[in-house]
Amino acid sequence: MVFWKRLFSSDTIAAPVPTQFEGDFVEFFDEGANQSRFFFSTDREIDLYELEELCDSVGWARRPIRKVKKALEFSFLVVSMWEVKGNRRYLIGFARATSDHAFNATVWDVVIHPRFQSKGFGKALLKYLIRKLRNEDISNITLFADPQVVDFYRRLGFVLDPEGIKGMFWYPD
Amino acid sequence: MVFWKRLFSSDTIAAPVPTQFEGDFVEFFDEGANQSRFFFSTDREIDLYELEELCDSVGWARRPIRKVKKALEFSFLVVSMWEVKGNRRYLIGFARATSDHAFNATVWDVVIHPRFQSKGFGKALLKYLIRKLRNEDISNITLFADPQVVDFYRRLGFVLDPEGIKGMFWYPD
Numbered sequence: 001m002v003f004w005k006r007l008f009s010s011d012t013i014a015a016p017v018p019t020q021f022e023g024d025f026v027e028f029f030d031e032g033a034n035q036s037r038f039f040f041s042t043d044r045e046i047d048l049y050e051l052e053e054l055c056d057s058v059g060w061a062r063r064p065i066r067k068v069k070k071a072l073e074f075s076f077l078v079v080s081m082w083e084v085k086g087n088r089r090y091l092i093g094f095a096r097a098t099s100d101h102a103f104n105a106t107v108w109d110v111v112i113h114p115r116f117q118s119k120g121f122g123k124a125l126l127k128y129l130i131r132k133l134r135n136e137d138i139s140n141i142t143l144f145a146d147p148q149v150v151d152f153y154r155r156l157g158f159v160l161d162p163e164g165i166k167g168m169f170w171y172p173d
Numbered sequence: 174m175v176f177w178k179r180l181f182s183s184d185t186i187a188a189p190v191p192t193q194f195e196g197d198f199v200e201f202f203d204e205g206a207n208q209s210r211f212f213f214s215t216d217r218e219i220d221l222y223e224l225e226e227l228c229d230s231v232g233w234a235r236r237p238i239r240k241v242k243k244a245l246e247f248s249f250l251v252v253s254m255w256e257v258k259g260n261r262r263y264l265i266g267f268a269r270a271t272s273d274h275a276f277n278a279t280v281w282d283v284v285i286h287p288r289f290q291s292k293g294f295g296k297a298l299l300k301y302l303i304r305k306l307r308n309e310d311i312s313n314i315t316l317f318a319d320p321q322v323v324d325f326y327r328r329l330g331f332v333l334d335p336e337g338i339k340g341m342f343w344y345p346d
Contacts, residue, residue: 012269029303063276071275076253079291097270098279102244103236106271106315142317145336148228158341165319167340168331169313170303 037084044078050091079129093125105133107143210257217251223264251304266298278306280316
């Protein structure tokens with residue numbers, strides 16, 4: 001069972017955070033058997049090959065590293081989730097959002113390593129991301145949900161087709 | 174009847190464009206009775222009060238100018254549509270898109286002045302915007318459509334809920 005301590009109380013670093021991990025780290029705890037420690041970060045300097053590995057683990061199609069790098073650079077918010085074991089950290093979750101920095105944000109590329117799925121990690125990641133966007137005064141947080149995760153997002157407060165507004169994707173002729 | 178000459182052939186300025194209007198202007202012609210001339214632009218230096226007037230004309234809720242300014246600054250693409258009469262230009266259409274500059278774009282704030290609705294102007298504006306995004310190698314063009322404009326976007330090649338992917342909006346508890 002995972003307990004989210006301090007998750008919504010502060011963005012400051014909870015001591016002792018390993019000093020070799022720079023960035024906006026927020027600690028939360030897994031009080032289960034494995035004694036791992038977990039962190040969020042909004043630092044966008046992520047090893048892109050480690051991110052690729054995470055995306056591979058959930059079966060996503062490979063994307064050119066060059067384009068992923070650009071996408072991270074121009075996303076409004078990048079959130080990563082790390083497991084810390086000894087002096088190493090492992091990327092176990094990721095999400096990002098594009099935005100006009102004023103009204104709208106759209107969440108993309110939400111991924112949790114299969115080993116950590118269905119344990120509350122995805123929920124914690126999304127809550128952290130939503131809180132970050134709200135702190136930036138973004139009022140309209142949107143996403144496009146695959147059918148199998150619609151209920152997951154619904155439980156987080158996302159509403160399907162509100163007032164009949166429909167998600168649409170452009171396809172070339 | 175409006176004819177779209179040169180619309181998809183070139184981004185260069187079609188002579189004679191009034192030199193007082195700077196920016197990336199693309200001329201197209203209205204060969205109807207009023208002899209007006211029309212231009213697209215991607216210049217984001219738009220008079221925000223003129224934009225507000227355009228949004229008023231379609232009954233949108235007022236938004237703080239300060240936030241609109243920021244949203245335009247941080248949009249990936251801003252497209253405006255102008256009617257030119259003598260040495261004055263009038264804003265008659267607008268749309269913008271957020272993006273990660275790599276994979277995804279989301280279209281927001283599509284508006285056509287009521288005087289120019291149902292005459293092909295909206296279609297021309299969206300086609301121009303799509304072409305611009307495609308030129309930037311953006312493969313995933315998305316939007317959230319109000320129920321009354323779903324068919325408009327469908328005719329432009331937008332697909333509703335492709336593969337069951339659903340648009341969702343977050344609402345505070």
